[in-house]
Amino acid sequence: DGGITQSPKYLFRKEGQNVTLSCEQNLNHDAMYWYRQDPGQGLRLIYYSQIVNDFQKGDIAEGYSVSREKKESFPLTVTSAQKNPTAFYLCASSPGRGGYGYTFGSGTRLTVV
């Protein structure tokens, strides 16, 4: 079955550490996205990528970094520069030009301890 997989489901980070959240899709989608969700808030865009080896900052990119070396993968690194990283992180993919058709992963809940 085609889909999008995020791992891990739960992640704990000590202050000052970088952590990387995984997002893999086998839908042959060109575009991939990372959103952050806080309680009572909507989804806020961190980064997105329309094609391999290219990505753009979203509204809240500070303290995050991404890479898009393969079409299937779009990992997100939460760096120590992100002052309030505790949140629910959602990855999505879409066909890109020609349609939105977002498919979301099941999310990673990151907690700073």
Place this chain on the structure above:
Amino acid sequence: GESVGLHLPTLSVQEGDNSIINCAYSNSASDYFIWYKQESGKGPQFIIDIRSNMDKRQGQRVTVLLNKTVKHLSLQIAATQPGDSAVYFCARGDTNQAGTALIFGKGTTLSVSS
């Protein structure tokens, strides 16, 4: 930047009632709107979408209405069931730039009591 907002953060209804969830947007260039349902601890799931050349679209038990004059859209759920309890998000996009990101509203939590 542009945002998509919802009128009410929570909505409580009785099982069997019809539910109406509202959303307002400010960017008149948006021509594509989507409703998502998110259950606790899960990713959002697509419910229904509508393009700006339409003012109404129906799915199974759901209807989306779009009023471009006042930049408002709504999601109507008929005969609401306990399984409809979730957070509902509206999102907008620009199909001329497909592949760019959808902009989401803050969500309305729908609670259905038996």
